[in-house]
Amino acid sequence: MGAAMSRLLSALAWSGRDTMLSLFVAFPRGGSSSLQPPESDSGPDALRFYELEDPENILPAFECVELDLIYNEPPLHLADVIAGWLQQALAAGAKLAWFAFEGSFDFEHVLTADIADQVYAVATRDGVELALADEQREGAAWPETLEAVRRRAGL
Incomplete structure (x- = not known):
């Protein structure tokens, strides 16, 4: 995957045991938040799903979920895996989806410059x-780029 991705790979393998890709998905409120693995991915070794509660109603138009995709080894074709999951989220009805490091999610900082x-x-x-x-x-x-995405998504 190359030296250019060294900090990325280190962050994805922070546990020292496996590689975790954290996918965040914003579905329109009241819509489905169901997401199946893309056919192009042989699948993570484990998958964790979390509904992210927004008690302060910061993103009233959306229901947000997190999926932690856990691989025993980093996926060989990381870009393809990431793009496949993002496209699958959109196909499932999401308005917006992104991958970010574990611990980066905060409703007030979705795709803001300070966490870019x-x-x-x-x-x-x-x-x-x-x-x-x-x-x-x-x-x-x-x-x-992220700020432009925020504007288009109405965040």
């Missing part, structure tokens, strides 16, 4: 954007 370096992929109906290289996530253009 912790977000490594995002998708809307307009397409999928990947930032797997550390330099891309940490560059000036990535927070601008």
Whole structure:
């Protein structure tokens, strides 16, 4: 996967035992929040699903969920796995989906510039954007990309 992804891979393997990809999905409120693995992924070794409660109603138009995709080994085709899950989320009715590091989620900071370096992929109906290289996530253009996604999603 290359040296350019070293900090990304280190963050995904933070437990020292496995690789965890955290997928966050925003479904329109009242819609389905069901998500099946994409056919292109042989599947994670474990999958955890969480409904994220928004008691302060910061994102009133959305119901947000988190899926932790746990792989015993990093997926060989990481970009394909990530893009496949994002596309599957959109196909299931999500308005917005993104991958970010464990512990990065906060309703007040969804795709904001202050956590942009912790977000490594995002998708809307307009397409999928990947930032797997550390330099891309940490560059000036990535927070601008995420801000544009926020505006289009009405956040």
